Amino acid sequence: MSRFMLKHKLSNFFMQRVVVGLITLVLSCYAQAAEDPWLHLEKASQAARKLSYKGIFLYQNFQDVRSIEITHLNNGEEEFARMVTLDGQPHEALSRGKNMMVFNSNKENVMIQERQGQNLFPAILPPDIESVKAIYTLRFANQERIGGREAQIVYLEPKDQFRYLYKLWLDKEFGLILKMSILDHQQKMIEQASFNQIALFSGQDLNWFKPNVDTHKKYIMNEAPQNKISHEKYCTISNLPAGYKEVSHVTRTMGNQPQLVHHWVFSDGLSFVSLFVNPIPKDQKSRVGETRVGSSHVYARVMNGNQIMVVGAVPQATIQKISNSIQDMKAH
Incomplete structure (x- = not known):
């Protein structure tokens, strides 16, 4: 085989490799673009329930603004959470699975109520995202830092007039919701919650899973x-x-x-x-x-x-x- 023919074959071989590489890159980009965006919401839903974390978030409902400390632990079998308001009268909530005990304190008494847990921040998404897909559209926006962590902004936009718009900031590493805003049809904020500090932990200790007891007050259990x-x-x-x-x-x-x-x-x-x-x-x-x-x-x-x-x-x-x-x- 002549040197010219060998050089020509090698040139064709490398050109084919380049073309194959470009095709692979394009297909990879298409695959990423085709990835179900709802998987990000699925990850956020699971993160709030499966991760163990502790942090403080600011909750705002119209004129009511409160700082709340949350501790959440998943030991592989059950979920445990404790939420404590850090402003005003002491209020606590302890939840184990779907069962919740709420302690509301006033000057003389502490009222204890038993409730069924409803999706509380940051676990506002249901375990089954399919129910959300049918009534909302999902849109990605910019990225921001929340509580010192990088977050991806997503919008859940309602398909009808029977629900509000949700703006969520998802932790880019773990998927956990770091911030949430609920907006009405005029884009006015109705409710908001945002971590100003949060950290993950790996321990299994449950010594924190108990209310602070004020021995000077009478505890009353609602029927x-x-x-x-x-x-x-x-x-x-x-x-x-x-x-x-x-x-x-x-x-x-x-x-x-x-x-x-x-x-x-x-x-x-x-x-x-x-x-x-x-x-x-x-x-x-x-x-x-x-x-x-x-x-x-x-x-x-x-x-x-x-x-x-x-x-x-x-x-x-x-x-x-x-x-x-x-x-x-x-x-x-």
Whole structure:
């Protein structure tokens, strides 16, 4: 083989290698572009539940601004969390799995309430992101530093008028939500939470998982709700806003003169709305109308002698539609 032919073959060989390399690079870029962007939300959801971390975040709800310390541990089998307000009257919440104990302190007493945990910051995303995909679109924006860490900004934009816009800052390394802003349809902030310091830890010690006890105060345990009563026997609830599902229903006694109150909670995976229904006593004035308390809308009306009240940090249209979803209410 002549030297010219050998040189020509080597030139073709290297040219082919370059072309193959370029094709591989292009395909790699396409693969990255085609990566499901919702995987970032999946990672954020898992990070808030599986990582062990401790930090302080600032929570703002209209004029209410508080600093809150959170400690969260996952030992591989269960989740434990303790949240303590650092401003004003002491308030604490201890959660183990979905069960939560809340300690609200005043000048004389500490009221203890048992609650079912709702997605609290930074674990605001549901474990199943599929429910969010159906009602929100996902959009990536710039990057910023939050609490000394690099974060990717993403927007969850609602597909209808029944929910607000979420702006999230995701930790680029671990995916944990470092900051959250909820914006209304006019882009005004309704609620915000942001870490100003956060650190991961690997220990399994649970000595911190207990409330600070004030021996000078009386601790009062609120009565647990009565056994659940099926709402089909009392009324029918249908035609809820798209994406909203019933997540709990209890019937309990409330007030100095015990009266039964039916309480439902509905959620679309991000927002939670409470529906209260109770017969109106003869000596009690009914409530009718709409109002706003902080980030929440409240809508009250009367149906067949029953007081209906819907409360939630959601758009007004959502509150009204859930209220109007009640059918076949028993007369009182």
